[in-house]
Amino acid sequence: METREFEAAQEFLLAAKNYWTTTMYRTIKATYAELEAGLKESSERPTKATEALQKNTLYRYFAWLERHLQRMKYSGRYGLVPFHSERRSDLLKDIIAKHQDKFSPELQPDLALPNYYKNTDIHQHPGDLWSDEIAGVVYEFGARSTTPLLGNSHDDLHSRFTSLLADGSSYDQILDMGCGFGKSTMPFVQRFPSAHIEGIDLSAPCLLLGAQRARQAKHKNVHYEQMNAEQTSYEDESFDLVTSTMLLHEIPTKAIKNLFDEAFRVLRPGGRMAHLDFHVIPDEFHRLLHYGHSVRNNEPFMRGLAELDLKKVLSEKGFENVELSQFAESENAHPKANDAWRFPWTVISATKPAD
Amino acid sequence: MSSKSKKTPRKEQHFFEDPAIDRLMGTVMALASEVFVLRTRLIDLESQLAKSDLVDITHLSTPTDAAQTNATKAEAEAFSEAILKPLLGLQDALGAQFENLVIKI
Numbered sequence: 351m352e353t354r355e356f357e358a359a360q361e362f363l364l365a366a367k368n369y370w371t372t373t374m375y376r377t378i379k380a381t382y383a384e385l386e387a388g389l390k391e392s393s394e395r396p397t398k399a400t401e402a403l404q405k406n407t408l409y410r411y412f413a414w415l416e417r418h419l420q421r422m423k424y425s426g427r428y429g430l431v432p433f434h435s436e437r438r439s440d441l442l443k444d445i446i447a448k449h450q451d452k453f454s455p456e457l458q459p460d461l462a463l464p465n466y467y468k469n470t471d472i473h474q475h476p477g478d479l480w481s482d483e484i485a486g487v488v489y490e491f492g493a494r495s496t497t498p499l500l501g502n503s504h505d506d507l508h509s510r511f512t513s514l515l516a517d518g519s520s521y522d523q524i525l526d527m528g529c530g531f532g533k534s535t536m537p538f539v540q541r542f543p544s545a546h547i548e549g550i551d552l553s554a555p556c557l558l559l560g561a562q563r564a565r566q567a568k569h570k571n572v573h574y575e576q577m578n579a580e581q582t583s584y585e586d587e588s589f590d591l592v593t594s595t596m597l598l599h600e601i602p603t604k605a606i607k608n609l610f611d612e613a614f615r616v617l618r619p620g621g622r623m624a625h626l627d628f629h630v631i632p633d634e635f636h637r638l639l640h641y642g643h644s645v646r647n648n649e650p651f652m653r654g655l656a657e658l659d660l661k662k663v664l665s666e667k668g669f670e671n672v673e674l675s676q677f678a679e680s681e682n683a684h685p686k687a688n689d690a691w692r693f694p695w696t697v698i699s700a701t702k703p704a705d
Numbered sequence: 706m707s708s709k710s711k712k713t714p715r716k717e718q719h720f721f722e723d724p725a726i727d728r729l730m731g732t733v734m735a736l737a738s739e740v741f742v743l744r745t746r747l748i749d750l751e752s753q754l755a756k757s758d759l760v761d762i763t764h765l766s767t768p769t770d771a772a773q774t775n776a777t778k779a780e781a782e783a784f785s786e787a788i789l790k791p792l793l794g795l796q797d798a799l800g801a802q803f804e805n806l807v808i809k810i
Contacts, residue, residue: 358745359738366734397810404807413720414730422738425797427787471798634810641808646718648800 351433359428364495367419374412375691381406382635396634403638417646420474423492430488431476441484445558453565455557455574463552464578466602466651474648479530479553486531486559493533507679507695511595511626512537514677514697521545521590525616527579527609528552528597532560532572534626538593539564539572548584550577580608587618598627598698603654610667620704623669629656629696630676640694660698669700714795716802724794724804731791739784 385406386399403409424430434441447454463480471478475492479485511534522545526535529549538547549572551557557574564572577583579597592613598606613623631637637656644652664672677695682688719727754760796802 354745354749355742358742361745362738362741366737400810401807410720411730414727415734417718417720418731418734421797422734426735426738427783428738428742470800474798474800476798637810638808641810645801645803645806645808648798650801 351428351436356428356433359426360423360430363419363423363426366415367495370412370415370419371691374408374415376689378403378406378409378412379635379689381408400634400638403635413642413646416643417474420647423495424473424475424488430492434484434488434491438484441487445484445487445555445562447562447565451565452570453561455554455561456576457554457557458576459554461552461576461578464580464605466605467552470648470650472600472648479556483555483558486553486555486557489556490531490533490559493530506681507626508534508537508595509541510679511677511697512541515591515593515622515624516541519622523589523618524548524591524593525550525582525584525589525613527592527594527613528600529556529560529574531556532563532574534593534595535560535572535574536563536567536569539569543571545571545590547572548589549574550579550582552576552578580605580612582612582616584616586615587621588616590618590621592617592621592623593625595626596628598625599652599655600649602651603658606655606658607663607667610664610669614667614669614702617702619702621702623700623702625698626677627655627696627698628652628694629658629660629698630674631656631694636694639691656694664700668703670703672700674698714797715799717791717794717796718801718806719794719804722805728792728794732788735788735791739788 382399382403385402386395389395389398389402404413422429425432467480468478473492475485475489477485479489482488521542524538524542524545524547526538526547526549529535529551530553532549535547535549538545549557549560551560551574554576557576561574564574579594594609598609601609610623617623628640631640640656641653644650660674661672675697677697679692679695683692683695717727721727
């Protein structure tokens, strides 16, 4: 497959996704409003309107395109997986360092990967992030269009999150759970150059790529290790800040609760936990889209996180100052400024009581 | 690291009352993707042609030789598989299987 063909096909898919994100979304939203207005007023009206919308022809195409544009992005003739597989040996030369050095990640080949992690190919990425050496590179490319309208400013969302956490605070030891290939980790590395950052993930391919990117940038204050965030090997009270970005919605509710327990254990008294994820959903229409996305995009645990009573769970686990805040992923993310499909970005924040 | 294991394909999700429409949409979108790639190559080619005198455009419709014929045949097979594979209604990646799901909020 020639690079030019791959690029052209991916451009087409991105353009189609942008059309879906804007024109089709707005039409669906207007259709929902009409359906809701046509129903008898009651507390069940929004729910009935969502059921009616799912029988609408355009909604069916909306649903179809959401699933299949993603499928074609990864698996089609010009998909990310076949394109990168053809270039495997060159990619591995770029990812795998010639020698172990201080940047090399600590991998655990015997680490038992959870069944929930292996049973679904998240994001419709065949083989997911654990079973192929080049999976990290494929994911890195695919992540560029996770939020289609952000385009080249996709990095902004991670920097905006880091800036939010940096406001008036400084940290010495930071743990980034589910760090992937380091896209969420790097803004912390750059923002807090005197801090030490640990990035952990289940995916060895992602960690190798993250370490290579750190090596290339000469970032010495970050270390990557293969671990399950539900049960890490860190000592009690090791970190000032425990964070994650887009991790919680990819794991079952039980795993989320285990993760909160682990975060509490490794946090120092007075330390902060902050997760950027998807939780606060403004209305039933957007709830339908979010739950539909969960099923259509092979992200089966999104609904669990959305319906979890986080304030109750976190309080029961000993956290205080629990806040669930809507998050703007870019300058024009507010619906009034840009009426387009977007995730229900939420910052889930809490602190461990000080002694 | 283990290589990707082969998995039995799962039945694809469908959103229309008649699943044939879902499968047909797959073919339509695959075709659309191919058309765009073709357009891009054509635009690139025409751009190059306009800049040089290396190709006499009037000769593009002459019969092809055996090597070119074989190459075109191989390309047609790959092209056809890409266009028609969605009609099989099988998933490329592991996901939920359902028919006519109505999400209860």
